[in-house]
Amino acid sequence: MKDANSTRMKVEAGLQRRRRKERVFQLIGLLATAVGIVFLGVFFFSLIKQGASAFEQTHVRLDVEMSSEALAPDGELDLIYADFDGVIRSALRNLFPDVTGRGDRRELNQLVSIAAGYQVRDMLVEDPDLLGGKATIWVPTSANVDMLVKGKIDPGIDEAMRPVSNQQIRWVDQLETEGRIETRFNTALFTNGDSREPELAGIKGALMGSVYMLLVTVALAFPIGVAAAIYLEEFAPKNRWADLIEVNINNLAAVPSIVFGLLGLAVFINWMGLPRSAPLVGGLVLSLLTLPVIIIASRAAIQAVPPSIRQAAFGLGASRMQVVFHHIMPLALPGMLTGTIIGMSRALGESAPLLMIGMVAFIVDVPGGFTDPATALPVQVFLWADSPERAFAERTSAAIIVLLGFLLLMNLTAVIIRKRMERKW
Amino acid sequence: MTMAAMSELDVNKEPPVSPAPVEEPVDTTRKPDARSPHRPVSGQLTELLDETVGNVHCDDPFMTARDVNVYYGDNHAIRNVNLEIGKKEVIALIGPSGCGKSTFLRCLNRMNDSIDTARVTGDIRLDGMDIYSKELDPVALRARVGMVFQKANPFPKSIYDNVAYGPRIHGLAADRAELDNIVHTSLERAGLLQEVKDRLDEPGTGLSGGQQQRLCIARTIAVNPEVILMDEPCSALDPIATARIEDLMDELSEDYAIVIVTHSMQQAARVSKRVAYFHLGLLVEVDETDRIFTNPQHKLTEDYITGRIG
Ligand SMILES: Nc1ncnc2c1ncn2[C@@H]1O[C@H](COP(=O)(O)OP(=O)(O)OP(=O)(O)O)[C@@H](O)[C@H]1O
Ligand SMILES: [Mg+2]
Numbered sequence: 001m002k003d004a005n006s007t008r009m010k011v012e013a014g015l016q017r018r019r020r021k022e023r024v025f026q027l028i029g030l031l032a033t034a035v036g037i038v039f040l041g042v043f044f045f046s047l048i049k050q051g052a053s054a055f056e057q058t059h060v061r062l063d064v065e066m067s068s069e070a071l072a073p074d075g076e077l078d079l080i081y082a083d084f085d086g087v088i089r090s091a092l093r094n095l096f097p098d099v100t101g102r103g104d105r106r107e108l109n110q111l112v113s114i115a116a117g118y119q120v121r122d123m124l125v126e127d128p129d130l131l132g133g134k135a136t137i138w139v140p141t142s143a144n145v146d147m148l149v150k151g152k153i154d155p156g157i158d159e160a161m162r163p164v165s166n167q168q169i170r171w172v173d174q175l176e177t178e179g180r181i182e183t184r185f186n187t188a189l190f191t192n193g194d195s196r197e198p199e200l201a202g203i204k205g206a207l208m209g210s211v212y213m214l215l216v217t218v219a220l221a222f223p224i225g226v227a228a229a230i231y232l233e234e235f236a237p238k239n240r241w242a243d244l245i246e247v248n249i250n251n252l253a254a255v256p257s258i259v260f261g262l263l264g265l266a267v268f269i270n271w272m273g274l275p276r277s278a279p280l281v282g283g284l285v286l287s288l289l290t291l292p293v294i295i296i297a298s299r300a301a302i303q304a305v306p307p308s309i310r311q312a313a314f315g316l317g318a319s320r321m322q323v324v325f326h327h328i329m330p331l332a333l334p335g336m337l338t339g340t341i342i343g344m345s346r347a348l349g350e351s352a353p354l355l356m357i358g359m360v361a362f363i364v365d366v367p368g369g370f371t372d373p374a375t376a377l378p379v380q381v382f383l384w385a386d387s388p389e390r391a392f393a394e395r396t397s398a399a400i401i402v403l404l405g406f407l408l409l410m411n412l413t414a415v416i417i418r419k420r421m422e423r424k425w
Numbered sequence: 426m427t428m429a430a431m432s433e434l435d436v437n438k439e440p441p442v443s444p445a446p447v448e449e450p451v452d453t454t455r456k457p458d459a460r461s462p463h464r465p466v467s468g469q470l471t472e473l474l475d476e477t478v479g480n481v482h483c484d485d486p487f488m489t490a491r492d493v494n495v496y497y498g499d500n501h502a503i504r505n506v507n508l509e510i511g512k513k514e515v516i517a518l519i520g521p522s523g524c525g526k527s528t529f530l531r532c533l534n535r536m537n538d539s540i541d542t543a544r545v546t547g548d549i550r551l552d553g554m555d556i557y558s559k560e561l562d563p564v565a566l567r568a569r570v571g572m573v574f575q576k577a578n579p580f581p582k583s584i585y586d587n588v589a590y591g592p593r594i595h596g597l598a599a600d601r602a603e604l605d606n607i608v609h610t611s612l613e614r615a616g617l618l619q620e621v622k623d624r625l626d627e628p629g630t631g632l633s634g635g636q637q638q639r640l641c642i643a644r645t646i647a648v649n650p651e652v653i654l655m656d657e658p659c660s661a662l663d664p665i666a667t668a669r670i671e672d673l674m675d676e677l678s679e680d681y682a683i684v685i686v687t688h689s690m691q692q693a694a695r696v697s698k699r700v701a702y703f704h705l706g707l708l709v710e711v712d713e714t715d716r717i718f719t720n721p722q723h724k725l726t727e728d729y730i731t732g733r734i735g
Binding site for chain 2: 238306308309310311312313314315316317318319322326327331
């Protein structure tokens with residue numbers, strides 16, 4: 001009786017302390033979570049604030065005359081040499097007839113992007129009947145005007161310190177009051193490859209490069225990784241070699257990614273002679289990079305299959321292959337796929353190894369295949385971040401937003417696959 | 426020192442995790458000349474037991490185990506066990522926890538193969554055929570020697586697929602109708618059909634514990650094995666489900682040999698024809714069930730069945 005009492009008293013004496021500890025721990029956890037969320041919020045906020053405007057592009061309305069004398073002096077339209085820019089220039093001149101000096105005219109012409117000429121050409125290709133007529137078109141302004149209209153260039157500072165001159169600002173103001181200026185969705189960002197002109201630069205090339213690379217990576221790394229994991233878990237003898245391999249795989253997962261780039265350069269490009277800057281090589285390198293991740297995740301998934309299932313199958317006389325493919329695989333697949341997608345996400349975000357295999361080049365054309373020169377999204381981010389033009393700053397943020405969107409999509413897929421395939425036992 | 430003794434010593438020096446070849450854990454030690462010298466049984470135990478008392482033989486032996494030793498790394502879990510199991514007989518393995526009943530049971534269908542550290546020596550025959558012979562595929566053996574585990578372990582598949590799995594992998598049914606038939610009779614014999622016949626496509630894991638165990642039995646008998654090994658099949662069941670399974674065993678023993686591990690004396694007395702008492706890896710006594718429970722020969726057996734050990 002006395003003993004029971006003392007136990008109760010001791011427990012009660014300690015209870016206060018235990019509760020306090022628990023509260024403190026909860027508080028710390030809450031704080032840690034809050035700090036994490038705040039950082040994430042600041043990151044997203046600044047990113048979106050920076051990058052949102054890149055999804056819009058300032059356009060100017062011009063009335064162009066598709067005069068046959070200017071475009072087809074020989075009576076036939078020459079799509080390569082015809083002076084489409086001249087048409088735009090004269091449209092601008094018509095808007096500001098009092099601008100006469102050579103230098104002033106050049107400044108005037110700089111208001112409009114060089115994309116305007118291409119736009120006229122494309123219109124004529126589509127509808128040759130326009131030749132000789134008049135048309136009202138919206139063409140993109142130059143990046144500097146775009147920045148000015150978006151308020152990213154302060155007209156108040158000294159003229160020498162900003163890329164637009166006083167008279168250019170006047171012209172833009174006039175165009176704005178005439179209702180000729182408008183910001184529209186920046187389709188170029190999604191349909192073009194890289195360009196020296198920010199208003200022409202798009203991420204499609206980099207996006208396609210990344211897609212091709214990931215295709216190569218998933219096609220190689222998933223089957224190889226899963227096969228290796230199954231072999232190591234189910235078939236390989238458990239001996240010193242297996243331990244050695246295990247340690248090596250774990251270490252491989254921690255090797256800095258740039259080392260894989262060097263390996264890719266030495267093996268795939270210099271020795272095997274594969275083309276530089278190609279998504280194929282990038283994909284090969286990224287497969288090497290993701291393989292250890294996939295193997296480790298797949299092995300963990302296999303180990304998580306309850307041994308009783310394995311025993312039941314063996315006890316019925318299933319062969320090892322049958323046990324693996326009828327019982328282990330279906331149960332381990334969600335984990336394997338999650339691991340694969342995590343690996344892919346990592347591969348998608350890698351830029352260092354790609355620098356080593358030449359995927360950092362300035363490539364205008366959107367790659368159409370696995371051996372076309374290409375860059376990748378993170379490399380594009382790096383390239384744009386390195387550019388001096390102000391307009392590239394917001395495009396950098398936009399590219400990061402697209403990259404994050406891509407990542408989010410992949411992780412979402414992982415979650416959905418998990419939820420769909422998860423089984424209870 | 427003989428060559429055989431040397432090789433035995435070498436083997437014993439290996440660390441616990443050392444690689445016994447997974448498929449054929451007995452190869453090297455199984456050559457007849459290399460087999461005999463076993464690790465000495467500790468002094469006290471040898472005093473306790475020179476030889477299994479009672480009668481290890483039976484009239485119509487179907488499985489015979491001779492000089493079986495099992496090692497888990499350095500742990501000598503089964504020592505020199507000799508036992509015969511008759512055709513269509515129920516034999517119960519009893520003994521205190523950790524004495525090696527499950528280990529011995531697993532030797533009979535080579536389930537020890539999948540335990541990396543386990544090493545089996547000795548000679549076990551099924552109907553005269555050496556089941557540890559190199560040529561024998563454990564897959565073929567396990568189709569003839571089925572197993573029911575202590576904890577019900579249905580596959581996370583439908584009830585139907587659970588039962589149909591064995592016949593499917595062994596190609597026992599020519600067509601769907603035949604497979605249906607096998608599934609139904611197996612469930613029927615396991616006494617489960619009435620309860621599940623309307624929900625054969627529901628997951629087997631959704632059944633109650635007792636139903637799951639009967640499902641596992643149905644799954645085992647669907648392959649139509651010649652021997653069924655049961656490792657404490659009723660340990661998680663209520664008395665009603667236990668009685669059901671005992672009835673089932675009675676019925677099954679008309680066609681199969683059944684080896685059952687149990688901790689329940691009553692169960693052993695009810696279902697088995699013979700009883701084998703294990704103690705610390707030794708097979709102490711084997712005899713007709715009545716004799717074991719009424720007139721045990723060995724003191725250890727007597728102590729155990731009267732509740733003084735275990
Ligand atoms: N997988 C294993 N790995 C290593 N040692 C094992 C393994 N399984 C069993 N053992 C050892 O072998 C000995 C016998 O174990 P076993 O499981 O056969 O006992 P048991 O008689 O079935 O006991 P219980 O009645 O508690 O089930 C024990 O000392 C145990 O520690
Ligand atoms: Mg046991």
